[in-house]
Amino acid sequence: MESASIPAQNGPAVSRAAVADVIAALRTSAPLVHCLTNVVASQFTANVLLAAGAAPAMVHSAEEAGALARVAGGVLVNLGTVTSVTAEAMRVAVKEAAGAGRPWVLDPVAVGPLPWRTELARELLESATPAVVRGNPSEILALDGGGTGGRGVDSTDTPEAALAAATALSRRYGCAVAVSGPEDVLTDGTRVVRVSNGHPLLPLVTGTGCSLGALVAACTAVTGDALLAATAATALLTVAAESAATRSTGPGTFAVALIDALYELSPDRLAGALNLR
Amino acid sequence: MESASIPAQNGPAVSRAAVADVIAALRTSAPLVHCLTNVVASQFTANVLLAAGAAPAMVHSAEEAGALARVAGGVLVNLGTVTSVTAEAMRVAVKEAAGAGRPWVLDPVAVGPLPWRTELARELLESATPAVVRGNPSEILALDGGGTGGRGVDSTDTPEAALAAATALSRRYGCAVAVSGPEDVLTDGTRVVRVSNGHPLLPLVTGTGCSLGALVAACTAVTGDALLAATAATALLTVAAESAATRSTGPGTFAVALIDALYELSPDRLAGALNLR
Amino acid sequence: MESASIPAQNGPAVSRAAVADVIAALRTSAPLVHCLTNVVASQFTANVLLAAGAAPAMVHSAEEAGALARVAGGVLVNLGTVTSVTAEAMRVAVKEAAGAGRPWVLDPVAVGPLPWRTELARELLESATPAVVRGNPSEILALDGGGTGGRGVDSTDTPEAALAAATALSRRYGCAVAVSGPEDVLTDGTRVVRVSNGHPLLPLVTGTGCSLGALVAACTAVTGDALLAATAATALLTVAAESAATRSTGPGTFAVALIDALYELSPDRLAGALNLR
Numbered sequence: 001m002e003s004a005s006i007p008a009q010n011g012p013a014v015s016r017a018a019v020a021d022v023i024a025a026l027r028t029s030a031p032l033v034h035c036l037t038n039v040v041a042s043q044f045t046a047n048v049l050l051a052a053g054a055a056p057a058m059v060h061s062a063e064e065a066g067a068l069a070r071v072a073g074g075v076l077v078n079l080g081t082v083t084s085v086t087a088e089a090m091r092v093a094v095k096e097a098a099g100a101g102r103p104w105v106l107d108p109v110a111v112g113p114l115p116w117r118t119e120l121a122r123e124l125l126e127s128a129t130p131a132v133v134r135g136n137p138s139e140i141l142a143l144d145g146g147g148t149g150g151r152g153v154d155s156t157d158t159p160e161a162a163l164a165a166a167t168a169l170s171r172r173y174g175c176a177v178a179v180s181g182p183e184d185v186l187t188d189g190t191r192v193v194r195v196s197n198g199h200p201l202l203p204l205v206t207g208t209g210c211s212l213g214a215l216v217a218a219c220t221a222v223t224g225d226a227l228l229a230a231t232a233a234t235a236l237l238t239v240a241a242e243s244a245a246t247r248s249t250g251p252g253t254f255a256v257a258l259i260d261a262l263y264e265l266s267p268d269r270l271a272g273a274l275n276l277r
Numbered sequence: 278m279e280s281a282s283i284p285a286q287n288g289p290a291v292s293r294a295a296v297a298d299v300i301a302a303l304r305t306s307a308p309l310v311h312c313l314t315n316v317v318a319s320q321f322t323a324n325v326l327l328a329a330g331a332a333p334a335m336v337h338s339a340e341e342a343g344a345l346a347r348v349a350g351g352v353l354v355n356l357g358t359v360t361s362v363t364a365e366a367m368r369v370a371v372k373e374a375a376g377a378g379r380p381w382v383l384d385p386v387a388v389g390p391l392p393w394r395t396e397l398a399r400e401l402l403e404s405a406t407p408a409v410v411r412g413n414p415s416e417i418l419a420l421d422g423g424g425t426g427g428r429g430v431d432s433t434d435t436p437e438a439a440l441a442a443a444t445a446l447s448r449r450y451g452c453a454v455a456v457s458g459p460e461d462v463l464t465d466g467t468r469v470v471r472v473s474n475g476h477p478l479l480p481l482v483t484g485t486g487c488s489l490g491a492l493v494a495a496c497t498a499v500t501g502d503a504l505l506a507a508t509a510a511t512a513l514l515t516v517a518a519e520s521a522a523t524r525s526t527g528p529g530t531f532a533v534a535l536i537d538a539l540y541e542l543s544p545d546r547l548a549g550a551l552n553l554r
Numbered sequence: 555m556e557s558a559s560i561p562a563q564n565g566p567a568v569s570r571a572a573v574a575d576v577i578a579a580l581r582t583s584a585p586l587v588h589c590l591t592n593v594v595a596s597q598f599t600a601n602v603l604l605a606a607g608a609a610p611a612m613v614h615s616a617e618e619a620g621a622l623a624r625v626a627g628g629v630l631v632n633l634g635t636v637t638s639v640t641a642e643a644m645r646v647a648v649k650e651a652a653g654a655g656r657p658w659v660l661d662p663v664a665v666g667p668l669p670w671r672t673e674l675a676r677e678l679l680e681s682a683t684p685a686v687v688r689g690n691p692s693e694i695l696a697l698d699g700g701g702t703g704g705r706g707v708d709s710t711d712t713p714e715a716a717l718a719a720a721t722a723l724s725r726r727y728g729c730a731v732a733v734s735g736p737e738d739v740l741t742d743g744t745r746v747v748r749v750s751n752g753h754p755l756l757p758l759v760t761g762t763g764c765s766l767g768a769l770v771a772a773c774t775a776v777t778g779d780a781l782l783a784a785t786a787a788t789a790l791l792t793v794a795a796e797s798a799a800t801r802s803t804g805p806g807t808f809a810v811a812l813i814d815a816l817y818e819l820s821p822d823r824l825a826g827a828l829n830l831r
Contacts, residue, residue, distance in 0.1 A: 040596040040612050042317040046483035051528050056483065058317050061360040063393040071390070083615040083639060085360060113625070116617040204817070206600035206610065251605050252813025259529025263481070319594040323760035328805050333760065335594050338637040340670040348667070362637060536806025540758070 012276045013191035014228045019274060020267035022223050022232035027053035027267075031073025031221035034097075035214055036060045036090050038080025038109065041207030044255070048211040051262035052236060054218040065089040066096035073221025074131075075104040076214050077124060079117045087120055091127070098128030103220035103229075105132045107213035112142025125173050131226040133169060134178040134213045137162035144168050159185040163192070176226035178216065180209055184234045188227040195231065196275040197238035204251040205258070212237050231276070239273045240265050289553040290468035291505045296551060297544035299500050299509035304330035304544075308350025308498030311374075312491055313337045313367050315357025315386065318484030321532070325488040328539035329513060331495040342366040343373035346381075350498025351408075353491050354401060355384040356394045364397055368404070375405030380497035380506075382409045384490035389419025402450050408503040410446060411455040411490045414439035421445050436462040440469070453503035455493065457486055461511045465504040472508065473552040474515035481528040482535070489514050508553070516550045517542050566830045567745035568782045573828060574821035576777050576786035581607035581821075585627025585775035588651075589768055590614050590644050592634025592663065595761030598809070602765040605816035606790060608772040619643040620650035627775025628685075629658040630768050631678060633671045641674055645681070652682030657774035657783075659686045661767035666696025679727050685780040687723060688732040688767045691716035698722050713739035717746070730780035732770065734763055738788045742781040749785065750829040751792035758805040759812070766791050785830070793827045794819050 032055045037045055042058060049056040059068050062085075069075050075097045077090050097104045108121045121143060125133070135143065137157035144165035159181035166177040170189030178186045184195040202208045215233035223229050240261035241254075247261075248254035309332045314322055319335060326333040336345050339362075346352050352374045354367050374381045385398045398420060402410070412420065414434035421442035436458035443454035447466030455463045461472040479485045492510035500506050517538035518531075524538075525531035586609045591599055596612060603610040613622050616639075623629050629651045631644050651658045662675045675697060679687070689697065691711035698719035713735035720731040724743030732740045738749040756762050769791055773783035794815035795808075801815075802808035 038612070039316045039593045040600050043320055043483060043597055046317050047528065047532070050481045050483060057387070058315070058358055059387070059391070060358060061393070063361065064391045067391055081612055081614060084617065085362065085639065110611070110613070114613070114618045114621055116615070204604045206597055206604060250814030250817040251601065252810040252817070255601070255813075256529040256533055256810055259532075260527030263527040263529070316593045320597055320760060323594050324805065324809070327758045327760060334664070335592070335635055336664070336668070337635060338670070340638065341668045344668055362639065533806040533810055536809075537804030540804040540806070 013193045014231050016271040016274050016276060018228055019232045019235050020271040022219050022228060023236055023270055024267040025222040026218055029222055030055050031218055032057055032071065033074050033076065033214060033218045033221065034059065034068045034072035034093065035076045035078070036065060036086065036093055037076060037078035037210060037214065040080060041078070041210035044207035045211045045214045047259050048262060049214055049218060051259045052215060052218060056214070060086045060089045062088040062092050065093040069093040069097040069102060070100040072097070072102055074217035075102055076107065076217040077104060078107040078109055078210050078213055079111065079121060080109040080210060082117055082120065090124060094124050094128050103131035103217070103226070104128070105134060105213055105217040105220060106130050107210060108133065108135050108139045108143050109210070111135070111139045118142065129173060130175045131220045132176045132178060132216050132230045133173070134180065134216050134230065136180050136209065140169065140177060140179050141165045159183060163187065176230050178230040178234060180212060184238065186227060186230050186234065191227055193227065193231050194277045195234045195238060197235065197242055197273065199241040199245040201245055201248065201251050201254040202241050205255040208237070235270060235274050236262065236265065239270050242273065290470050291508050293548040293551050293553060295505055296509045296512050297548040299496050299505060300513055300547055301544040302499040303495055306499055307332050308495055309334055309348065310351050310353065310491060310495045310498065311336065311345045311349035311370065312353045312355070313342060313363065313370055314353055314355035314487055314491065317357060318355070318487035321484035322488045322491045324536050325539060326491055326495060328536045329492060329495060333491070337363045337366045339365040339369050342370040346370040346374040346379060347377040349374070349379055351494035352379055352381040353384065353494040354381060355386055355487050355490055356388065356398060357386040357487060359394055359397065367401060371401050371405050380408035380494070381405070382411060382490055382494040382497060383407050384487060385410065385412050385416045385420050386487070388412070388416045395419065406450060407452045408497040409453045409455060409493050409507045410450070411457065411493050411507065413457050413486065417446065417454060417456050418442045436460060440464065453507050455507040455511060457489060461515065463504060463507050463511065468504055470504065470508050471554045472511045472515060474512065474519055474550065476518040476522040478522055478525065478528050478531040479518050482532040485514070512547060512551050513539065513542065516547050519550065567747050568785050570825040570828050570830060572782055573786045573789050574825040576773050576782060577790055577824055578821040579776040580772055583776055584609050585772055586611055586625065587628050587630065587768060587772045587775065588613065588622045588626035588647065589630045589632070590619060590640065590647055591630060591632035591764055591768065594634060595632070595764035598761035599765045599768045601813050602816060603768055603772060605813045606769060606772060610768070614640045614643045616642040616646050619647040623647040623651040623656060624654040626651070626656055628771035629656055630661065630771040631658060632661040632663055632764050632767055633665065633675060634663040634764060636671055636674065644678060648678050648682050657685035657771070657780070658682070659688060659767055659771040659774060660684050661764060662687065662689050662693045662697050663764070665689070665693045672696065683727060684729045685774040686730045686732060686770050686784045687727070688734065688770050688784065690734050690763065694723065694731060694733050695719045713737060717741065730784050732784040732788060734766060738792065740781060740784050740788065745781055747781065747785050748831050749788045749792060751789065751796055751827065753795040753799040755799055755802065755805050755808040756795050759809040762791070789824060789828050790816065790819065793824050796827065
């Protein structure tokens with residue numbers, strides 16, 4: 001009764017029900033997610049994808065990355081430990097994914113203080129339209145800094161402080177942008193979604209942010225709405241984190257419990273626990 | 278009394294007692310296992326080997342892979358994240374292992390859909406006789422497909438459906454072939470062994486198949502019977518998985534419990550729990 | 555009363571209180587630790603650093619390793635899976651770290667039997683003074699073996715047997731040397747410290763030695779006394795291991811509990827449990 005009086009336009013830009021549907025579709029279709037990711041997060045990322053119901057594949061040679069990208073449901077490009085060798089594989093994968101109409105996701109790890117990868121990130125974004133860019137506030141601010149030298153990038157930036165940069169990037173590259181933090185802020189340049197789930201132990205486990213990028217790529221395989229895909233992935237990881245925290249005594253047990261929680265979490269329970277606005 | 282009436286030729290091609298002896302020898306001799314494996318499975322593989330009693334070493338530069346292969350008890354070549362750089366190290370390691378009489382094991386990850394590594398797998402197999410090839414049904418079918426274009430490879434293939442291909446590969450390359458699945462099927466071209474242990478959570482943990490390849494390499498260090506080595510490794514991992522599953526609430530806790538179970542499992546208890554035919 | 559009768563010079567070369575202060579400073583300042591480390595230990599190392607309060611960064615391209623080394627609190631160079639590509643990044647990182655006055659730590663994994671990396675280790679040590687070299691007894695003995703062909707290196711060497719080699723290396727390169735084992739022996743060429751904490755499960759988890767190297771690098775960021783930094787790192791890992799062992803049933807659960815223990819361990823409790831002489 002009460003809720004009926006709230007006008008629809010005041011609700012979140014994507015609905016809990018739509019998020020639940022994406023997660024249900026992910027579990028049903030088990031999309032192949034091709035990850036060109038860093039060596040630190042590879043194992044955890046693969047286990048996160050498996051627990052969520054997706055099928056990870058990790059191939060990062062220029063000889064093969066294109067062939068896999070053409071048949072993947074979604075492609076993740078994560079710059080964490082990129083070298084000149086894997087950069088070439090990323091170029092090929094992005095080109096072939098785009099040519100085959102496969103969505104790809106950029107995780108611009110540490111873009112900003114490291115000029116070489118900052119240039120690579122921009123080159124990839126210019127070469128083919130991504131579905132989603134996912135990063136922390138500093139990375140999103142840096143990526144938007146452009147050739148002008150950019151604004152100061154500070155690790156204490158909040159997602160909210162990066163919203164203008166995220167919106168600018170969304171419009172420039174025609175993609176959704178997901179900014180991670182205590183409250184995640186996501187936009188496609190028009191709509192804005194905020195997710196207030198998660199737990200302080202999440203950033204104390206290496207690879208959780210990188211795994212979120214992989215989950216976003218998985219979700220882009222089951223919905224053409226990139227903002228919805230990014231929101232669903234964020235919802236899945238952060239609600240699972242809350243469940244995992246109740247069974248943890250520190251970051252070691254939390255990382256293990258997070259995999260179990262991702263595996264157990266039903267779309268309905270996810271929707272019920274989701275703090276979305 | 279009852280068992281005495283079963284003719285010997287109707288029993289499994291390798292005995293439970295022989296399997297137990299291999300695992301006991303593995304624990305006693307702690308062989309050095311040189312793994313040229315993928316970056317996703319490296320950590321888990323090393324922990325599996327340590328828990329099983331072996332000594333893992335992971336060196337994948339062409340400058341050094343040969344020196345280590347010459348002194349290793351067994352060598353694993355896993356194509357998961359192979360690049361042109363690590364491919365060269367694999368060529369050197371296989372050549373040097375063969376020259377020094379060291380057994381080597383091929384895990385042809387994702388052979389089939391990816392032509393570059395399919396060619397590499399065949400090149401390595403032609404260059405030196407492996408002790409064992411271990412793969413999933415699709416990989417074994419693809420590897421046997423040869424230059425003729427091969428049969429359709431489908432992820433729903435069962436190990437039993439790949440038995441003819443496994444037998445053909447065994448005879449062509451003079452090695453044992455282990456096909457993993459809900460029931461593992463192993464052959465050396467003459468004898469066939471089937472192992473019906475394991476748990477549905479095993480494929481939900483990344484690197485369990487790759488770790489099985491490493492355990493096979495470890496067991497080839499302690500027995501010259503390649504089929505027995507592959508059977509013992511399969512038995513160890515799958516029986517440990519059953520034990521781990523009783524202490525797990527999902528794939529996260531299962532992966533942790535699997536390491537503990539490998540560490541605890543005595544040869545006798547392994548033999549007692551083994552479903553071998 | 556009794557303890558007051560022990561002359562000060564008979565106490566350990568670094569005090570428990572100084573160790574506790576280093577760990578407290580580590581937690582407060584959260585130094586950026588740039589790890590050029592191996593692919594097997596990367597994830598575990600990052601999680602160990604995060605649990606200890608440091609901020610890991612892992613970049614191993616020659617294009618970027620220098621930029622990160624210049625701003626890091628400490629730099630780790632671990633030779634575990636070094637290739638010609640990452641060796642170049644290590645050369646750059648060491649040079650830039652030294653130029654910017656940043657401490658760097660060498661973990662000479664498998665130096666001795668593998669000539670290529672043995673040469674690289676010596677080249678790096680000659681190129682810039684490290685803060686600390688951390689290795690097992692065989693590695694320290696091999697590193698001291700020099701161009702003379704060296705002594706026999708045996709994995710059964712004890713840290714005590716490597717003390718003369720450690721002292722020689724300390725004086726030659728102007729650094730502290732930490733030799734790991736059941737009892738850790740550390741020296742800066744003048745003072746000698748022995749730490750008798752730890753647990754037999756530690757060497758059964760891959761990456762624990764490598765993680766110790768990373769913790770040493772983290773501690774060099776908060777104290778200019780390299781021997782104290784290496785002692786504090788050793789104390790933290792080995793006392794945490796004792797705590798973890800009480801909550802473990804094997805190496806799988808132990809590895810998880812170790813991360814929790816590192817996260818929970820207060821400087822005061824660390825000092826109280828430390829067996830230092």
